[in-house]
Amino acid sequence: MxxxxxxxxxxxxxxxxxxxxxxxxxxxxxxxxxxxxxxxxxxxxxxxxxxxxxxxxxxxxxxxxxxxxxxxxxxxxxxxxxxxxxxxxxxxxxxxxxxxxxxxxxxxxxxxxxxxxxxxxxxxxxxESYNGVDxxxxxxxxxxxxxxxxxxxxxxxxxxxxxxxxxxxxxxxxxxxxxxxxxxxxxxxxxxxxxxxxxxxxxxxxxxxxxxxxxxxxxxxxxxxxxxxxxxxxxxxxxxxxxxxxxxxxxxxxxxxxxxxxxxxxxxxxxxxxxxxxxxxxxxxxxxxxxxxxxxxxxxxxxxxxxxxxxxxxxxxxxxxxxxxxxxxxxxxxxxxxxxxxxxxxxxxxxxxxxxxxxxxxxxxxxxxxxxxxxxxxxxxxxxxxxxxxxxxxxxxVRAKSSLELAKEADLESIILLKNKMNTLPLDSKKATKIALLGPLVKENTQAMFESVVGNKIKFLTKKGFNLTDGKGGNPKLLNTDSAVIDDMVALAKQADVAVLFVGGDEFTSKEAFFTNAIGDRATIDPVGAQDELVKRVKALGKPVIVVLKHRRTLSINTISEQADAILDTWDLSEFGDQSTAKIIFGEVSPSGKLPVTVPRSIGQLPYHYSMKEINYKKGYLFLKEGPLYPFGYGLSYASFDYSDLKISNNEITPTSEIEVSVTVKNTGKVKAKEVVQMYIKDQIGSVTRPDKELKAFDKIELNPGESKEVTFKVTPEMLAFTGIKMEKTLESGDYTLMVGTSSKEYLETTFKLKK
Structure with a gap:
């Protein structure tokens, strides 16, 4: 020294x-x-x-x-x-x-x-911190x-x-x-x-x-x-x-x-x-x-x-x-x-x-x-x-037991159920006794993670099959997939009662494009490689297909959305992600995640987010269904929720007053579940063109079957302020629509006025 x-x-x-x-x-x-x-x-x-x-x-x-x-x-x-x-x-x-x-x-x-x-x-x-301390x-x-x-x-x-x-x-x-x-x-x-x-x-x-x-x-x-x-x-x-x-x-x-x-x-x-x-x-x-x-x-x-x-x-x-x-x-x-x-x-x-x-x-x-x-x-x-x-x-x-449990808890609250045709999920382990775990996003410990949830009650047939890229960090290249590999995966799925397909994108298909000799952005947002083919071929077997979507960017999953019986959007979970996914699949917990982004049908719709100006929605595109594939704030549950009795304390607000808004939410399903109650506001007329709607409040609640809860929000003048025609923050008198519901597309609504 x-x-x-x-x-x-x-x-x-x-x-x-x-x-x-x-x-x-x-x-x-x-x-x-x-x-x-x-x-x-x-x-x-x-x-x-x-x-x-x-x-x-x-x-x-x-x-x-x-x-x-x-x-x-x-x-x-x-x-x-x-x-x-x-x-x-x-x-x-x-x-x-x-x-x-x-x-x-x-x-x-x-x-x-x-x-x-x-x-x-x-x-x-x-x-830095992207998945915890890096x-x-x-x-x-x-x-x-x-x-x-x-x-x-x-x-x-x-x-x-x-x-x-x-x-x-x-x-x-x-x-x-x-x-x-x-x-x-x-x-x-x-x-x-x-x-x-x-x-x-x-x-x-x-x-x-x-x-x-x-x-x-x-x-x-x-x-x-x-x-x-x-x-x-x-x-x-x-x-x-x-x-x-x-x-x-x-x-x-x-x-x-x-x-x-x-x-x-x-x-x-x-x-x-x-x-x-x-x-x-x-x-x-x-x-x-x-x-x-x-x-x-x-x-x-x-x-x-x-x-x-x-x-x-x-x-x-x-x-x-x-x-x-x-x-x-x-x-x-x-x-x-x-x-x-x-x-x-x-x-x-x-x-x-x-x-x-x-x-x-x-x-x-x-x-x-x-x-x-x-x-x-x-x-x-x-x-x-x-x-x-x-x-x-x-x-x-470091890595205290409470921290590891918190990682699992965060996973369970973040998984989004995008589709659940005919209540495919949750799976009944007594009926689905042989399950295929297939796809390029299967990890070495995926089967072990699933077994930690259901024990030896189910036989798993597991095959990763293929990689999406060559794994070269700077400028990865897509890999071609031999059709024989797909054949082998389909053969495994044929032996199973249910197929769970792990698809989407990995850390190489979405990453930072560093200054020198590194690419990480994409010109398309469709799933890469043979993933859609895998989904279609397994679906053709006539057995339930569950897609576990893992990814780091929004993907236009049109084929997956059409073919899959159920879709769990897991984004990029913790080190216990597959275990948490298994808990959702087998019904230990009802999914409660909601989309923090809009999912477009096509890259051609970009820019595309739910709070765009209303005039952006006037025209669609030739040969493309209008609207998003899945809207911002969307996410299903194993329960069902009824929204009713939307009330507003006053139909007028001033620059010095507030309005209280309440809605009754009831769990009309058969399982305990969480729901994200979302409040949006739309300015009907402004001195400048205004967003179609804007999220202003939300509350995540948990309800037992048959239980109801009154959820209350406050509307404040600050929520209504925006940069007006004179480039100054302003409150403008006029009519506003208030929406409270389960997503940016499904809600109850009422109106109020701002008076100055």
């Missing part, structure tokens, strides 16, 4: 005199009794320019942060050089180690960092879009609470998640990373995810949780053509009314510690060089106090990709002036700042602005006072 480098007293004196601060207190920032702001202001003047810039940079552990066979630090020369001045943070240190080894390793890494920069400034260790040995949950299907914000809060705890126990401090983007184009490979197409649903999910991962903010300073970085600000999910890095064209009105609200709530309500800027431009202005967005909206309007981090290398890309900056230096200045505080990974951006300040000393004020925000985050997280993990707590805290 290197000895800590200590400047001679004379050198320290010369250093401070050069800043005109020879009387400064060099230890005040260590006083934990002071406020965060006081400690930041005590530390900032101590830093040299190079040290300040180091607090504005994050590098990835893959450049040389490793553990040797004994778990000791193995740092490359490049990393050692970077750490001489301290660092804002490191991405994914110890990600391939189990939780205990990662905690030990990250303690050693943090100790080295603290002891090898002059002021003992700790680093932020950063992770690291070895943590609980694997369903993806965000999957959990959105639960329509259960409190459940999402509990899941992300576990994420925050497990990440902190590994020695992590920040999470480049969750995504507050709206995803409305299923061509986009990153669709499943976000929470769906709807502004209100996404807002509820994002705020609950952030509050969960941050321990309701209180967990940050206690050292029990990590900070969230909501992303990608703003409009990233709306890339033209659904291709990553493409241009983004969104009207200012749509930005304000639909795209911004989840981010605004992330800042104001959930108190997200960080925001990540968007890869893309926004109506021609590159997001990383957009001061109106990153400072004007984010800070001046919303009073955001945290830090803004670039997406990977995106400040440098203002020059060589976006081509809005003549030189790397110009790109660097654009990012700094716009309000990007931390440069993620790049060597051609904020690394240039020390030399740039020599020519333009005024830049140091902007550097100070950013460094304040980074140091503030580290103090909020308590890293100066408690930088290390207590190893004895890790084993009992």
């Amino acid at each position: 290197k000895k800590r480098f200590v400047l001679p007293l004379i050198a320290i004196s010369v250093f401070f005199q050069s800043y005109g601060q020879s009387t400064i207190d060099t230890s005040k920032y260590k006083d934990a009794s002071l406020s965060v702001e006081e400690r930041v202001e005590a530390l900032l003047p101590l830093l040299s320019l190079d040290e300040k810039v180091a607090q504005m940079r994050i590098f990835h552990a893959n450049i040389g942060v490793k553990a040797d066979d004994k778990g000791n630090l193995n740092l490359s020369k490049k990393v050692l050089k970077k750490l001489e001045l301290g660092i804002a943070g490191i991405k994914n240190p110890g990600e391939h180690l189990d939780a205990v080894d990662a905690a030990k390793f990250n303690n050693k890494l943090q100790k080295y960092i603290i002891e090898h920069n002059r002021w003992g400034i700790p680093a932020l260790f950063v992770t 690291a070895e040995g943590c609980t694997i949950f369903g993806r965000p879009l999957t959990s959105a299907a639960s329509f259960n914000p409190s459940l999402v809060n509990r899941v992300w609470d576990v994420v925050g705890k497990e990440a902190r126990l590994r020695g992590m401090h920040m999470c480049h998640s969750p995504e507050a983007d709206l995803v409305r184009d299923p061509r986009f490979g990153r669709m499943s990373e976000a929470f769906g197409e709807d502004t209100y649903l996404t807002t509820q999910m994002v705020t609950n995810a952030i509050k969960g991962v941050q321990g309701n903010y209180e967990g940050l300073g206690k050292g029990t949780h990590i900070g969230a970085v909501a992303k990608h600000f703003a409009g990233y999910g709306q890339v033209l053509g659904g291709t990553n890095f493409a241009a983004i064209e969104i009207s200012e009105r749509t930005l304000i009314d639909e795209i911004y609200p989840p981010f605004e709530a992330a800042v104001k309500d959930a108190k997200s510690l960080g925001i990540m800027a968007s890869h893309g431009d926004l109506n021609g202005v590159a997001s990383h060089g957009n001061p109106a967005l990153l400072t004007g909206v984010l800070r001046d309007q919303w009073n955001f106090k945290g830090y803004v981090v670039s997406d990977a290398n995106d400040i440098g890309r203002l020059h060589y990709f976006m081509k809005v900056a003549e030189t790397p230096e110009a790109a660097t200045q654009m990012g700094l002036e716009a309000g990007v505080d931390i440069d993620l990974y790049a060597e051609d951006a904020y690394a240039l700042l020390p030399e740039m300040v020599k020519k333009n000393p005024a830049l140091e004020k902007l550097i100070d602005r950013s460094v304040r925000r980074v140091l503030r985050t580290k103090f909020i997280l308590g890293l100066f006072d408690q930088p290390y993990i207590k190893i004895k707590e890790v084993k009992k805290g």
Whole structure:
């Protein structure tokens, strides 16, 4: 271990005199009794320019942060050089180690960092979360879009609470998640990373995810949780053509009314510690060089106090990709002036700042602005006072039994029953004694998962048959399927009483398209390969066909929808996903998930989401049935629910009053089940064209057979506000339709007026 480098007293004196601060207190920032702001202001003047810039940079552990066979630090020369001045943070240190080894390793890494920069400034260790903490040995949950299907914000809060705890126990401090983007184009490979197409649903999910991962903010300073970085600000999910890095064209009105609200709530309500800027431009202005967005909206309007981090290398890309900056230096200045505080990974951006300040000393004020925000985050997280993990707590805290049970619970609430012809489901294990489990999405443990639910009462005939792609992560290729393989699968299905087909898409058919040599977006959204053929051939046997749809993007499943007797849409579930699916199939639990997106019949219908403007629905397409294949908010149950007695407390609302709405929901089925009661509002006449309807509230309830419950919602003036003809938020007098029901297409309705 290197000895800590200590400047001679004379050198320290010369250093401070050069800043005109020879009387400064060099230890005040260590006083934990002071406020965060006081400690930041005590530390900032101590830093040299190079040290300040180091607090504005994050590098990835893959450049040389490793553990040797004994778990000791193995740092490359490049990393050692970077750490001489301290660092804002490191991405994914110890990600391939189990939780205990990662905690030990990250303690050693943090100790080295603290002891090898002059002021003992700790680093932020950063992770991401798409299926739980993206690291070895943590609980694997369903993806965000999957959990959105639960329509259960409190459940999402509990899941992300576990994420925050497990990440902190590994020695992590920040999470480049969750995504507050709206995803409305299923061509986009990153669709499943976000929470769906709807502004209100996404807002509820994002705020609950952030509050969960941050321990309701209180967990940050206690050292029990990590900070969230909501992303990608703003409009990233709306890339033209659904291709990553493409241009983004969104009207200012749509930005304000639909795209911004989840981010605004992330800042104001959930108190997200960080925001990540968007890869893309926004109506021609590159997001990383957009001061109106990153400072004007984010800070001046919303009073955001945290830090803004670039997406990977995106400040440098203002020059060589976006081509809005003549030189790397110009790109660097654009990012700094716009309000990007931390440069993620790049060597051609904020690394240039020390030399740039020599020519333009005024830049140091902007550097100070950013460094304040980074140091503030580290103090909020308590890293100066408690930088290390207590190893004895890790084993009992990561993959705890309660966390694994929560993953199963989340699965069960997220599975969507799309079709159930003639009550095919649930299966009766006394009648269906031989079941075929077939298809490219069958896993090695699928049969074992099913057997864990039904024991040895059923004989399973299992065959994966074929893969969809060659599994090459950068640019996967589709594989041809030998017809003999399909023949073998059909032969197995012929022996069975029921066929369960696992089809859809895998992690290679929908994924992030990285900047260099990686493709993840699609030009079509039909199921790939021989999947439709498999469904049709098994269906031709005349036996019940159940489809388990696994996927990370919306698919136009026309053939599957036509052929299957029952369809369970499972998206991308937890590590216990097939077990949870089996519990649904055999009726242990009634499905209660609802679609967080609209399912189109064809890619030609895009853009296509339920809350489009009413005028978008005027005309359909030649030779295509009108409407979606399945609407937003849709999902069946093993029970049936009757909606009645829709009541409204007043048929008029004012800018200072509220209306109470109630509806009676009765379980008219034979099993206990959950139902998502949804409230939509439609503005009949506006000064600008208005959405066909907008989700404004929902409530997930559970009812026993024959049980009724009155569900109550409030209609507030804020629900009716929108950006009017003068580009100002407004309330407009007039008529509104209020709809309460089981989906965006099936509901009871009434009307009310807004009077000013």
